Amino acid sequence: xxxxxxxxxxxxxxxxxxxxxxxxxxxxxxxxxxxxxxxxxxxxxxxxxxxxxxxxxxxxxxxxxxxxxxxxxxxxxxxxxxxxxxxxxxxxxxxxxxxxxxxxxxxxxxxxxxxxxxxxxxxxxxxxxxxxxxxxxxxxxxxxxxxxxxxxxxxxxxxxxxxxxxxxxxxxxxxxxxxxxxxxxxxxxxxxxxxxxxxxxxxxxxxxxxxxxxxxxxxxxxxxxxxxxxxxxxxxxxxxxxxxxxxxxxxxxxxxxxxxxxxxxxxxxxxxxxxxxxxxxxxxxxxxxxxxxxxxxxxxxxxxxxxxxxxxxxxxxxxxxxxxxxxxxxxxxxxxxxxxxxxxxxxxxxxxxxxxxxxxxxxxxxxxxxxxxxxxxxxxxxxxxxxxxxxxxxxxxxxxxxxxxxxxxxxxxxxxxxxxxxxxxxxxxxxxxxxxxxxxxxxxxxxxxxxxxxxxxxxxxxxxxxxxxxxxxxxxxxx
Numbered sequence: 181x182x183x184x185x186x187x188x189x190x191x192x193x194x195x196x197x198x199x200x201x202x203x204x205x206x207x208x209x210x211x212x213x214x215x216x217x218x219x220x221x222x223x224x225x226x227x228x229x230x231x232x233x234x235x236x237x238x239x240x241x242x243x244x245x246x247x248x249x250x251x252x253x254x255x256x257x258x259x260x261x262x263x264x265x266x267x268x269x270x271x272x273x274x275x276x277x278x279x280x281x282x283x284x285x286x287x288x289x290x291x292x293x294x295x296x297x298x299x300x301x302x303x304x305x306x307x308x309x310x311x312x313x314x315x316x317x318x319x320x321x322x323x324x325x326x327x328x329x330x331x332x333x334x335x336x337x338x339x340x341x342x343x344x345x346x347x348x349x350x351x352x353x354x355x356x357x358x359x360x361x362x363x364x365x366x367x368x369x370x371x372x373x374x375x376x377x378x379x380x381x382x383x384x385x386x387x388x389x390x391x392x393x394x395x396x397x398x399x400x401x402x403x404x405x406x407x408x409x410x411x412x413x414x415x416x417x418x419x420x421x422x423x424x425x426x427x428x429x430x431x432x433x434x435x436x437x438x439x440x441x442x443x444x445x446x447x448x449x450x451x452x453x454x455x456x457x458x459x460x461x462x463x464x465x466x467x468x469x470x471x472x473x474x475x476x477x478x479x480x481x482x483x484x485x486x487x488x489x490x491x492x493x494x495x496x497x498x499x500x501x502x503x504x505x506x507x508x509x510x511x512x513x514x515x516x517x518x519x520x521x522x523x524x525x526x527x528x529x530x531x532x533x534x535x536x537x538x539x540x541x542x543x544x545x546x547x548x549x550x551x552x553x554x555x556x557x558x559x560x561x562x563x564x565x566x567x568x569x570x571x572x573x574x575x576x577x578x579x580x581x582x583x584x585x586x587x588x589x590x591x592x593x594x595x596x597x598x599x600x601x602x603x604x605x606x607x608x609x610x611x612x613x614x615x616x617x618x619x620x621x622x623x624x625x626x627x628x629x630x631x632x633x634x635x636x637x638x639x640x641x642x643x644x645x646x647x648x649x650x651x652x653x654x655x656x657x658x659x
Contacts (some may be wrong), residue, residue, distance in 0.1 A: 220308045221340045221400035222349055226356045228336060228395050232329035233360035235387040236322070239298070241368055242380045243322040246315050257599040259316055263323035264596030270324060271588025274331060281562045283335050283402045288392060290328045295388035297321050302381040310377065318381075323592065325384075331588045333357070334568050338579055340400050342572035347518065348510030350565035355505040358560065362498050445635060446578060452631045453569040453570060454586045458521075458594040459625030463529065464559075465598035466618040473611050474546055497556055504561035519568035519633035525563045528555055533619040536612065545612075570636060 247256065270290075277286035301321060304314050333353060341349040368375070377385075513521070532552035539545035570578045605614060 185511050189475055194528065218631045219340050219349060219400075221336075221398065222352070222396035222402070224395055225333075225336045225349075226352055227401070228505060229333050229353045230356040230360045230497050231387050231390050231395065232325075233295075233383045234364050236325045236329050237361050237364040238380050239318075239325055239384045240322040241364075242316070242377055243319040246310055247319050247426065248312055250315055251312060251539070254501045257596070257603050259319050259325070260318075260599045261596040263320045264592040266320060267324055267592035268589040269586050270327065271331065274328075275581060275584040275590060278335070278584060279577070282439040283332070283339060283580065284396060284399060287332050287336075291388050291391045291396075292501065294321070294325055294328060294384055295392065297324075298385040298388060299380055302378055302385060304391055304464050306378045327588055327592050330591070331584055334571070334583045334587055335580055336399060337568055338483075338571050338583070339402050339576075342407040342576075342579070345514070346510070347513035347565060347569050350569045351510040351513070351561075353503055353568070354509075354560065355502065358498065358501050358505065362502070369393075438631060446574075448631065449574075449635045450578070450582045450585075452628045452635070453567075453582065454568070454590050455628040456625060456632060457586050458590050459621050459628065461591055461594040462598045462601075463526075463618045463621045463625065465595065465602065466614050466621075467529070467549070467552050468612055469602055469606075470611055474549050477542075493550075493553075493595065499553065500557045504557060509562045509565065511560065513566055513569075517637075518569060521562045521566050521636060522570070522629045522633055523556070523626065525555065525558055526622050526629055528558070530619065530622050530626065533622065534613070536615045537619075570632060571638060 247259070266361070274286050274290060277289055298321065301318055303312065305318075308314060337353050368380075504644055529552055532548055535548040536545055536552070541546050571583055574582060605617065609617075
């Protein structure tokens with residue numbers, strides 16, 4: 181299959197008026213040249229990714245530590261389920277704000293709510309202590325923070341970079357999030373004994389204020405979708421673009437048929453992206469549990485070695501992710517497109533699953549699950565930026581809605597559902613039986629990824645949904 185980028189990406193409004201010096205060597209540009217060609221608002225989007233990821237990392241670490249140390253692990257999936265339901269409600273509200281006003285307005289509203297929640301919890305922890313109700317609220321807030329950060333980072337990445345050819349900016353956004361995780365992890369590792377829960381929550385509140393007062397002002401200008409555009413986007417499949425006052429001619433019949441076909445392509449592409457994300461979340465939840473269980477059994481007799489190996493494995497993954505992101509991720513996506521990695525990652529997981537089923541010894545089983553876990557390097561460094569850039573071929577109104585639904589609703593619901601499924605499956609099935617479950621999940625994931633690649637390679641799926649909107653101007657929204 182030909183997996184290079186579609187040749188009609190110019191329809192996205194690409195500016196072809198680059199000077200000769202900037203295009204002297206597009207495959208191996210120097211770092212200053214890359215930054216000179218960076219789209220407007222790139223620094224603000226990178227700052228949003230870094231600050232939002234840092235706030236999530238420290239809040240999630242604090243919430244998970246307090247939850248597991250003060251409450252029981254059996255209560256964790258139920259807390260995840262509550263957080264998922266609230267995340268779906270937040271996603272619905274965010275979708276309305278994005279559609280009615282603008283992504284900037286939705287960003288400010290989201291982080292204002294996070295800032296207020298963190299401030300209230302800071303006061304409660306300071307005066308009431310770590311009571312169970314406060315711990316549950318802190319855990320739910322941390323999960324909501326992760327959802328909000330994922331939604332807005334993906335939206336603003338596409339708002340800033342969708343009109344360009346290069347996938348390098350998407351990699352930069354992912355690198356900023358990785359650096360935030362590494363730095364905050366180091367901060368908590370070396371200063372956890374000096375920083376209490378109140379100080380960590382205060383730091384998260386300060387980071388929210390940085391987003392509200394500094395970063396939001398520097399993000400690219402965006403616009404809300406006019407009511408006429410939304411009404412057309414909601415038009416049922418096969419419906420006429422305009423009332424037909426004359427007898428149906430051959431040309432109008434062909435136009436209606438084309439409209440119906442393009443509408444279906446948009447719908448298929450949206451749902452395929454959603455199913456890819458849901459399958460990924462479920463499969464990685466089961467793989468993560470298996471890796472922890474098998475690693476714990478393999479090194480059960482040496483607690484110090486187990487602790488050292490887990491820490492070293494995580495640090496090695498982070499280091500490899502940064503190296504790949506810095507050296508190869510952007511260039512490989514620009515040269516070969518996104519199709520190869522969207523298919524390669526689930527295919528490699530599928531092969532690792534078959535390797536686990538065929539493993540003759542415990543050591544071979546441990547190596548196979550470690551390889552599957554180690555593929556997080558490919559996922560975080562190349563696969564995740566590629567999947568984020570897959571939304572770029574949508575029209576802005578459809579793109580924003582798809583991102584909010586997929587990242588804000590489907591993803592947290594899949595996380596909660598897979599966690600509850602583990603509660604039911606683990607007592608009744610052996611560890612290897614769980615491999616069959618996530619192999620059955622990865623298989624449709626691979627087919628949905630193939631559908632995404634096929635539609636993406638053919639160009640914009642929505643270019644003919646509403647031809648009369650080709651020259652429609654979006655009104656600038658308040659905020």
